Amino acid sequence: MTHRSVEHASFTLERRYEAAPSRVFAAWADPEAKARWLAGPDEWDTGPHELDFREGGVEVASGGPRGGPVHGYRAIYWEIVPDERIVYTYELRLDEIRISVSLVTVELTPDGDGTRLALTEYGAFFDGLEDPAQRRNGTGPLLDALARELSQSPG
Numbered sequence: 001m002t003h004r005s006v007e008h009a010s011f012t013l014e015r016r017y018e019a020a021p022s023r024v025f026a027a028w029a030d031p032e033a034k035a036r037w038l039a040g041p042d043e044w045d046t047g048p049h050e051l052d053f054r055e056g057g058v059e060v061a062s063g064g065p066r067g068g069p070v071h072g073y074r075a076i077y078w079e080i081v082p083d084e085r086i087v088y089t090y091e092l093r094l095d096e097i098r099i100s101v102s103l104v105t106v107e108l109t110p111d112g113d114g115t116r117l118a119l120t121e122y123g124a125f126f127d128g129l130e131d132p133a134q135r136r137n138g139t140g141p142l143l144d145a146l147a148r149e150l151s152q153s154p155g
Helices: 021-029 031-038 132-152
Strands: 006-017 044-046 058-065 071-081 085-094 097-111 114-126
Touching: 006 132, 021 031, 021 097, 021 114, 021 132, 031 058, 031 132, 114 132
Parallel strands: none
Antiparallel strands: 006 114, 044 058, 058 071, 071 085, 085 097, 097 114
């Protein structure tokens, strides 16, 4: 029998955006906006993106470097408080192998004329297939892509 393992890790990332909480929330809720900032690096191929943004709704996306592996993402939304909080779980797969399952809380707080976002992730990382530090380092650029989306979309 192959040895199986799980590593637990958590992290919190914070960003301040020059947009009201309603605009930041809308960038998570709108399928077209979310597909733009969730897409990953420019050199990646991107698969279809589906977003059913409601409690119990599912989000599915995939992409990855040309030639593979395919990074598959499937999320379930558990709590949505408009303009304040989003709670979801998601699994990440490389090709067909599940490498992690995470619980994420996104908190939006007014900060002057902008928004303070705090994203906290608790993850279970399976069989040494991903270093939890890589997840943290990969999530930061997604939040930076959200900032670019907010700066390009109408206020």
